[in-house]
Amino acid sequence: MGASKGKMTRRATCGDCGVKEGRLHIFGCDMEVCPFCGGQLLSCECSPDSGLTDEQGRAWEKLLNDKGRIPFIEYPSLCAKCGTLWPEMFIVPDAEWKHYVEPRMQDKMLCQTCYTQIKAWIDGEGLGWPPRPSARQA
Numbered sequence: 001m002g003a004s005k006g007k008m009t010r011r012a013t014c015g016d017c018g019v020k021e022g023r024l025h026i027f028g029c030d031m032e033v034c035p036f037c038g039g040q041l042l043s044c045e046c047s048p049d050s051g052l053t054d055e056q057g058r059a060w061e062k063l064l065n066d067k068g069r070i071p072f073i074e075y076p077s078l079c080a081k082c083g084t085l086w087p088e089m090f091i092v093p094d095a096e097w098k099h100y101v102e103p104r105m106q107d108k109m110l111c112q113t114c115y116t117q118i119k120a121w122i123d124g125e126g127l128g129w130p131p132r133p134s135a136r137q138a
Helices: 054-067 094-100 112-124
Strands: none
Touching: 094 112
């Protein structure tokens, strides 16, 4: 979907390297996306280990450029349930998250209010934490 007619959107800058949206990150920026796997370039499995020689670094940069480096665009984080913009992050143990959040939504973001509500609904039906026994165990 495109922007509404006449609506001006502020042009964000990368919080790490300072480039404006639509520009390539400065090489080595923490926020750059890997054009091969879509992960964070500095920590994905495509990226070579640190300690490259200058020549190896130039070769790696050429591979990225040949593949097509991904320009910086800031996409807002939204709660997948209520749509709250930039919800505050909170920590939940993995096993608990997997218990309460359906599989297709486990890689999405939820605000804490929606997560708490989901837990209350499930717990209210007697299906809450700790994990209920599977059909094989019952």
